[in-house]
Amino acid sequence: MFWDFVAGVYDFFEDFYNGKVNRELADRVALMVRPTDVVLECACGTGMISKRMAPRCKRLVATDFSEGMLKRARHKCADFNNIVFCNADITKLGYADASFNKVVAGNVIHLLAEPEVAMGELERVCRPGGKIIVPTYVNYENNGKPSLFIRLLEKFGANFKRQFSYRTYRQFFANMGYTNVEFSLVEGKMPCAIAVITKA
Numbered sequence: 001m002f003w004d005f006v007a008g009v010y011d012f013f014e015d016f017y018n019g020k021v022n023r024e025l026a027d028r029v030a031l032m033v034r035p036t037d038v039v040l041e042c043a044c045g046t047g048m049i050s051k052r053m054a055p056r057c058k059r060l061v062a063t064d065f066s067e068g069m070l071k072r073a074r075h076k077c078a079d080f081n082n083i084v085f086c087n088a089d090i091t092k093l094g095y096a097d098a099s100f101n102k103v104v105a106g107n108v109i110h111l112l113a114e115p116e117v118a119m120g121e122l123e124r125v126c127r128p129g130g131k132i133i134v135p136t137y138v139n140y141e142n143n144g145k146p147s148l149f150i151r152l153l154e155k156f157g158a159n160f161k162r163q164f165s166y167r168t169y170r171q172f173f174a175n176m177g178y179t180n181v182e183f184s185l186v187e188g189k190m191p192c193a194i195a196v197i198t199k200a
Contacts, residue, residue, distance in 0.1 A: 021188035025135055026052040028186065028194060029104060032133060033057045037101040040125060042090045042118075043108035047073030049135075053104070054080040061100075063088035090118045098127040106135045107192075109172075110162050116176055123199060132197040137190050138164045169193045 030052035033039060037057045044050050044062040046069055054060050060083045064070050070085050077083050088094065090108060103126045109115045122132045164172065166185050173181050173195055180200065186192040 018188065018190045021186050021190060021192055022048055024186045024188075025049070025106075025192045025194070028184070029053065029106070029133055029135065030056050032131060032196070033102055038099070039102045039104065040093075040095065040100040042088065042093070042103070042105040042122070044073050044085070045069050045106070047076040049104060049106050050083060051077050051080075054083050057102075058082065060084070061086060061095075063090075063093075065089055091121060093121045093125055095125045097124055099125050101127055101130045102133065103130065104133045104135075107137055109134060109136050110164060115172075119176065123197075126199045128199055130199050132199060134195040134197070135186075135192050136164060136169060136195075138166050138169055138185075138193045139191075164193065166191070166193050169195070173197075 026049045029049050033053050033056040035056065035058060039053060039057045039060045041050055041053065041060060041062045042064075044064050047062065050060060050062045050073055054077060060080075062070075062073060062077075062083055063086045064073070065087065067087060070087060074085050077085075090105060091112070091114065103122045105118065105122055109118065112118055119132075119134075122134075126132050166183075170181075170183055170193075178197060180198050182196045182198075184194045184196075186194065
């Protein structure tokens with residue numbers, strides 16, 4: 001699997017290539033977490049956001065489809081005793097309805113063939129009044145083409161199903177019928193749009 005292959009070097013991208021954006025992204029997401037929250041994180045990768053959320057929540061279940069990514073995340077978050085790491089498919093989550101106060105799915109929607117199925121699962125496991133937080137890297141509007149970094153990843157085997165700009169990311173949720181979404185944008189080399197849905 002591509003993500004197992006790149007797990008060992010992915011932190012270089014997170015910390016250096018796009019470090020400013022990623023640090024602000026992780027901080028913004030962590031600030032939405034409360035001390036009483038039980039949080040589910042899907043596509044946790046190497047634990048960038050996990051590490052910021054863990055000190056702020058009661059319990060964190062961090063999942064990823066890639067065992068390589070999970071191995072790196074466990075190592076990075078070894079100091080926290082309130083995190084459980086699990087292999088999971090975001091489109092078939094093995095958790096009961098309304099299990100989590102916050103559900104986070106970072107930088108994964110653009111990789112999915114059926115993102116609407118994943119969104120349905122995220123909604124299902126979120127408690128009423130809870131928040132579904134979906135950050136995703138986006139392109140600037142200048143030419144609509146993928147960035148050089150994205151094109152490089154694709155050459156090595158990454159499979160991006162879609163590319164968003166901030167405008168088309170907002171439209172993506174509108175097309176699925178979401179009306180209760182708040183959006184923000186972290187500006188930088190690879191900007192990141194954050195969608196926050198409050199479950200009715």
